[in-house]
Amino acid sequence: MSIMYATQPLQPLLAREFDITVIQASWFTxxxxxxxxISPIIYGYILEKMCAKKMxxxxxxxxxxxxxxxxxxxxYEMFLFFRICxxxxxxxxxxxxxxxxxxxxxENVKFNMSIYVAATVFGGLVGRIFSxxxxxxxxxxxVFYSLSLAILLSIILIKKLxxxxxxxxxxxxxxxxxxxxxxxxxxxxxxxxxxxxxxxAGVLNVLPFRVKDISENFSxxxxxxxxxxxxxxxxxxxxxxxxxxxxxxxxxxxxxxVTFFTLVTVVLTNENIIYLFLLLFLLCIGMFTxxxxxxxxxxxxxSSQKSLTSGMYLTFYxxxxxxxxxxxxIIYKSFGWDIxxxxxxxxxxxxxxxVFLNKRLF
Numbered sequence: 118m119s120i121m122y123a124t125q126p127l128q129p130l131l132a133r134e135f136d137i138t139v140i141q142a143s144w145f146t147x148x149x150x151x152x153x154x155i156s157p158i159i160y161g162y163i164l165e166k167m168c169a170k171k172m173x174x175x176x177x178x179x180x181x182x183x184x185x186x187x188x189x190x191x192x193y194e195m196f197l198f199f200r201i202c203x204x205x206x207x208x209x210x211x212x213x214x215x216x217x218x219x220x221x222x223x224e225n226v227k228f229n230m231s232i233y234v235a236a237t238v239f240g241g242l243v244g245r246i247f248s249x250x251x252x253x254x255x256x257x258x259x260v261f262y263s264l265s266l267a268i269l270l271s272i273i274l275i276k277k278l279x280x281x282x283x284x285x286x287x288x289x290x291x292x293x294x295x296x297x298x299x300x301x302x303x304x305x306x307x308x309x310x311x312x313x314x315x316x317x318a319g320v321l322n323v324l325p326f327r328v329k330d331i332s333e334n335f336s337x338x339x340x341x342x343x344x345x346x347x348x349x350x351x352x353x354x355x356x357x358x359x360x361x362x363x364x365x366x367x368x369x370x371x372x373x374x375v376t377f378f379t380l381v382t383v384v385l386t387n388e389n390i391i392y393l394f395l396l397l398f399l400l401c402i403g404m405f406t407x408x409x410x411x412x413x414x415x416x417x418x419x420s421s422q423k424s425l426t427s428g429m430y431l432t433f434y435x436x437x438x439x440x441x442x443x444x445x446x447i448i449y450k451s452f453g454w455d456i457x458x459x460x461x462x463x464x465x466x467x468x469x470x471x472v473f474l475n476k477r478l479f
Contacts, residue, residue, distance in 0.1 A: 118236075118237045118238075118239075118240030118241045118244060119240045119241070119243050119244030119247070119264060119267070120180065120184065120203060120207070120244065120264050120268075121146070121149050121150075121207060121240075121241065121244065122146065122240075122241045122244045122245050123244040123245065123247075123248040123260055123261075123264060124145040124146060124200075124248070125145075125146055125245055125248075125321065125322060125324075125325065125344070126245050126246075126248055126249040126252075126325055126337055126340045126341035126344065127248055127249070127252055127257055127260065127325075127337055128142040128143070128145065128146075128322070128325050128326065129142075129325050129326055129329045129337075129340075130252060130257055130337055131145065131196070131257070132326075134257070135192065135193035135196065136193075137193050138450065139323070139326050139446045139449060139450050140443070140446045140447055140450055141193060142446075143322055143323075143442055143443050143446035144197060144200075144443065145196070145197070145200050146318075146322055146442045147322075147439050147440075147442035147443040148197070148200055148201055148204045148439075149200065149203060149204040149207060150318065150435050150436075150438040150439035150442055151204070151435070151436070151439035152201075152204035152205060152207070152208060153204075153207070153208055153211075153431070153435035153438070153439070154431075154432050154433075154434075154435035154436035154438075154439055155432070156208030156209075156212075158289060158432075160208065160209065160212065167283060168281065168282075168283060169213040169216040169217050169280065169282055169283060170213070170217070170275065170278060170280050170281065172209055172212075172213045173209075173210060173213035173214065173217070173275055174272060174275055174276065176206040176207075176209040176210045176213070177206075177210060177268055177271060177272050177275065178272065179202065179203075179206045180203060180206055180207070180210070180268050181265045181268040181269055181272070182265075183199045183202045183203050183206075184203075184261040184262070184264045184265040184268065185261065185262065185265050186199045187199050187200070187261040188258040188259070188260075188261035188262050188265075189258075211237075214233070215230075215233065216282065216283070217278075217280055217282070218230065218233055220280075220282045221280055221282075231354060231355060234354045234409075235350075235351045235354050235355060238347065238348070238350035238351050238354065238405070239348070239351055241347055241350075242344065242345070242347045242348045242350075242351075244264075245341050245344040245347065246341045246342065246344060246345070247260075247263070247341075248260040248337075248341060249336075249337040249338040249339070249340055249341020249342070250338045250341065251263060252337040252338070253336045253337045253338035253339075254338070257337075289425055289428065289429075293425055294425070294429065297419070297425065297426060297429060300418070300419075301475065301478055302418055302475075302478050302479060303415065303418065303419075303426065303429070305471060305472065305475045305478065306411050306414055306415050306418075306430070307415075307429065307430060307433040308433075308468070308471060309371060309375065309407065309411055309468055309471070309472060310407070310408060310411050310430065310433060310434045310437065311433045311434065311436060311437035312437060312464050312465065312467070312468045313375060313378065313404055313407050313408070313437070313465070313468060314404075314408070314434050314435075314437040314438045314441060315437040315438070315440055315441035315444075315464065316378075316382060316441060316461040316464055316465055317378075317400070317404045317438075317441065318437070318438040318439075318441030318442045318445075319441040319442070319444070319445030319446075319457070319461060320382065320385065320400065320445075320458075320461070321344070321347075322441070322442045322445065322446065323445055323446055323449045323454070323457065324340075324343060324344075324397075325340045326446075326449065327449075327454050328340050328343065328390070328393075330454070331388055331390060332390075335390075342394070343390075343393065343394055343397055344397070345394075345397075345398070346394075346397040346398035346399075346400065346401040346402075347401055348401075349398055349401040349402045349405060350401060350404075350405040350408075353402060353405040353406050353409055354405065354409050357406075357409045357410060357413065360406060360410070361410060361413075366479075367410050367413065367414045367479070368414075368472065368476055368479045370406065370410045371406075371407050371410050371411060371414070371472055372469065372472050372473060372476070373406075374403050374404075374406035374407040374410065375403070375407050375465060375468050375469050375472060376469050377399070377402070377403040377406075378400065378403030378404055378407065378465055379462055379465035379466055379468075379469060381396055381399045381400045381403060382400065382458060382461045382462055382465055383458060383459065383461075383462040384396060385397075385400070385458050386454070386455045386458055408434075411430070412427075412430065414479075415427065415430040416430075445457055445461075448460060
């Protein structure tokens with residue numbers, strides 16, 4: 118997850134380095150999120166079963182090499198090629214990790230998964246902050262070399278792991294997918310997270326360029342500190358039960374979270390960097406509350422085919438993120454930050470209406 122998001126605070130720097138536009142730079146994050154969306158389909162058909170530990174080690178070795186190559190890249194095309202290589206293996210790593218966690222300690226699966234979610238959020242946070250710090254203190258190339266070193270350490274630890282089970286892949290059938298989509302509740306949940314992550318990814322991906330527009334004096338490390346609010350995802354994922362209880366049910370919680378998320382999105386037009394920093398904490402609270410509760414809801418609505426409903430949820434979620442990492446950069450380049458946020462506000466408001474009008478389904 119650190120590797121996935123490490124390029125985000127560096128995008129203005131990389132845009133200058135490779136002489137590219139904000140739209141081209143946005144692909145560095147968008148391409149990985151796109152493969153995260155389609156990976157359940159691709160891997161389900163290519164790999165029926167494979168040793169999870171073996172797949173984890175092989176995919177991590179590829180990631181180690183590609184990160185070194187990113188540091189050595191001298192052109193936009195070369196850099197993007199290696200990001201696409203990473204996009205192909207990151208979903209395999211996450212699938213392997215989840216398979217191992219689900220089977221290595223079956224008595225504590227729920228607890229292990231909650232720690233896994235918190236770890237992915239922490240990875241996204243650390244990746245952004247340390248990349249900004251390393252790029253400012255040394256050079257952006259060292260961001261990727263240090264990540265390769267971290268992956269090397271991970272591989273050494275994985276090899277010591279005593280596990281021989283297979284990574285089970287989802288092989289979706291069209292009829293099964295259509296049957297799930299016939300249930301309007303799933304359509305609502307998938308729509309909610311597609312739109313919310315579209316907006317969230319859009320804000321976070323364009324944010325470094327917005328900061329540079331406010332003042333060119335902001336360093337990559339200062340930009341990366343704006344992502345500290347992302348850490349709220351850890352707090353939200355670990356206190357989700359209490360939040361749901363407070364708002365008396367999952368749907369009420371989603372409704373409040375998305376309404377709050379909408380209001381915060383619109384007021385991000387503020388040019389004061391301190392206010393922007395604080396508002397991003399609030400934005401992350403709204404987004405992660407909606408995401409955590411929606412995940413639980415999607416997994417509890419159907420007693421059978423849980424792997425398929427979860428896989429479809431992730432497909433819609435990451436597809437929203439992939440489009441949100443790319444399309445908003447076009448809007449931002451053409452119309453500016455404020456217009457982009459107002460469009461996000463409209464999208465989020467439609468989500469609130471959809472949830473409110475379909476409350477009775479749940």
